[in-house]
Each structure stands twice: as structure tokens, then as C-alpha cells.
Amino acid sequence: MANDHHIDEQTTSTEKDARLYVPINDAENIEVSVKTSTSKEYCFSKFPGEDHFHLLMHGEIYVTNGHEMYCLDCAIRQGFLTKDRLNWQHQKK
Secondary structure, eight states, X not given: OHHHHHHHHHHHHHHTOOOOBXXXXXXXXXXXXXXXXXXXXXXXXXXXXXXXXXXEOTTOEEEEXXXXXXXXXXXXXXXXXXXXXXXGGSOOO
């Protein structure tokens, strides 16, 4: 029973882990920044089911891949970021 409590704590702490990682093979092309200007700049990708690009907000963390800017959600969806801490071990060879 004591071990069950320990497993629950591990699961809970893993689910709360908000860290993001750049997949090891793409690290040299990706930059992460905070939007500090108030100019209108849009995410390069659209959310699934939407037909418009969404605005990046002042203070928002975003990812660039070359000249393309992505919000974090789209960067994860496009594979530029991952929540997989061990992504380097899971790369296809």
C-alpha cells in the first residue's frame, strides 16, 4: 500500500511537469523567444478546424523556425517542441 502512494505521487508530478524540449535533431534550427513588441504578428500555423491564423500576444513565448513564428501549441503540434523528456532516445534512426 505504501508503494501505491509513491506511484500516485510520481504520476501526479509527471502530469504537472510543464517543461518543453526541442527535439535533439532540430535544436540548431529552433529559437525560443518572448514577444516583447505590440506589433501584430501571427502564428505561421492555423489551429485544426480553423481557417484563420491567430495572433501572437505581447509577452507570449513563441518558437521560430527560420522566419516562421509559432505559438507553443502549434510548435508542439508541428513537432518543433515536445513534452517527451527522453525524446533523444525515441528518435527514429
